[in-house]
Amino acid sequence: MTSLPVTVATSQSLLAPYAVRDSNSHGRAHREPPPTYRSEFQRDRDRIIHCGAFRRLEYKTQVFVNHEGDLFRTRLTHSIEVAQIARAIARTLALNEDLTEAIALAHDLGHTPFGHAGQDALNACMKDHGGFEHNLQSLRVVDELEERYADFTGLNLMFETREGILKHCAPAKAAELGELGRRFLDKRQPSLEAQLTNLADEIAYNSHDVDDGLRSGLISLEQLREIELFAEHHEAVARSSPELPARRVIHEVVRRMIGQQVGDLVETSIARLRAAAPADLEAVRAHGEALIAYSDSMRERNLELKRFLRTNLYRHYRVHRMSGKARQVIESLFEAFFGDPRLLPDKAQEQVRLLAETQGEAGRARAVADYIAGMTDRYAITEYERVYNPRELT
Numbered sequence: 408m409t410s411l412p413v414t415v416a417t418s419q420s421l422l423a424p425y426a427v428r429d430s431n432s433h434g435r436a437h438r439e440p441p442p443t444y445r446s447e448f449q450r451d452r453d454r455i456i457h458c459g460a461f462r463r464l465e466y467k468t469q470v471f472v473n474h475e476g477d478l479f480r481t482r483l484t485h486s487i488e489v490a491q492i493a494r495a496i497a498r499t500l501a502l503n504e505d506l507t508e509a510i511a512l513a514h515d516l517g518h519t520p521f522g523h524a525g526q527d528a529l530n531a532c533m534k535d536h537g538g539f540e541h542n543l544q545s546l547r548v549v550d551e552l553e554e555r556y557a558d559f560t561g562l563n564l565m566f567e568t569r570e571g572i573l574k575h576c577a578p579a580k581a582a583e584l585g586e587l588g589r590r591f592l593d594k595r596q597p598s599l600e601a602q603l604t605n606l607a608d609e610i611a612y613n614s615h616d617v618d619d620g621l622r623s624g625l626i627s628l629e630q631l632r633e634i635e636l637f638a639e640h641h642e643a644v645a646r647s648s649p650e651l652p653a654r655r656v657i658h659e660v661v662r663r664m665i666g667q668q669v670g671d672l673v674e675t676s677i678a679r680l681r682a683a684a685p686a687d688l689e690a691v692r693a694h695g696e697a698l699i700a701y702s703d704s705m706r707e708r709n710l711e712l713k714r715f716l717r718t719n720l721y722r723h724y725r726v727h728r729m730s731g732k733a734r735q736v737i738e739s740l741f742e743a744f745f746g747d748p749r750l751l752p753d754k755a756q757e758q759v760r761l762l763a764e765t766q767g768e769a770g771r772a773r774a775v776a777d778y779i780a781g782m783t784d785r786y787a788i789t790e791y792e793r794v795y796n797p798r799e800l801t
């Protein structure tokens with residue numbers, strides 16, 4: 408048994424000098440004894456996997472609403488893909504793989520039902536009460552909303568995990584967040600692990616949205632052949648395997664797209680790290696810009712693909728129709744619950760009482776937003792039916 412803690416120490420000693428490790432971390436808000444056979448960041452990862460908000464990701468929209476098909480990505484499979492890409496990059500760069508995995512698995516915990524349409528609708532409902540932003544909500548989930556431990560509310564995660572979850576933040580909000588918000592005010596960088604997980608998120612969704620977009624028929628091969636990042640690989644695969652069935656061609660192209668973006672990110676970041684030679688984590692934070700980055704040409708290709716997806720997939724009329732319905736569900740639920748909190752289940756009513764006691768009307772609105780944000784797509788639709796359909800008696 409005594410050899411186990413040594414294994415943890417050894418794996419951390421293989422990390423680059425500027426990597427996050429247990430020993431240079433800002434630690435947890437509530438002090439806890441260190442874990443005996445895991446690193447602190449493994450413990451964070453494990454806490455995230457066991458929390459309720461993580462399980463609900465299975466039934467939340469990425470682009471396609473959950474019931475539209477069993478083959479499309481959900482927030483859960485998206486988060487796992489981000490973790491896979493982030494871990495591969497972290498290991499190559501001798502950075503803290505456990506931390507990147509924890510950030511990746513937690514980064515979308517605060518997402519509302521129905522993807523971005525849901526978040527925009529809830530933000531509009533909350534405009535007089537402090538707004539709603541999914542990134543901040545992910546932090547709120549791990550800091551305050553999960554109730555699983557005897558000694559503290561939330562998951563009491565390490566500072567660097569929380570820092571990675573909070574990808575961006577408006578200055579006014581940052582000022583309310585204390586130490587965690589400081590970097591947005593002082594224009595400092597987050598850890599390299601946070602930087603790379605952020606880009607792994609982008610690699611994951613750009614690639615899988617191409618795959619899901621084609622599968623759904625909302626975008627076509629002909630359109631994508633105009634996009635450099637896709638076209639180059641598509642031509643190469645068509646040339647080398649002309650007999651391959653169409654679906655397999657697409658899988659092979661998407662696989663190569665991910666590989667190329669990861670390769671570019673790794674190569675460029677190694678060059679930047681060599682040039683800047685940060686001595687430690689503090690030097691990474693103080694550096695004028697992010698050290699994890701694509702090459703200029705890859706950034707351009709990425710932007711082209713992003714623009715394409717925005718115009719042709721995210722704004723496709725069929726996605727837009729669903730977004731319209733999502734807005735209606737979210738707005739109606741908010742209106743009903745905010746207007747009359749007695750319509751809420753007991754536990755949510757209790758939350759409304761608690762937050763209204765300390766923060767008045769804004770607190771009441773926040774508790775309603777927390778309840779709605781926590782819903783899965785199908786639960787939101789069921790609640791909508793229960794509240795508004797007179798034939799639904801429960």
Ligand code: MG
Pocket residue numbers: 485489514515608612
């Ligand atoms: Mg994401």
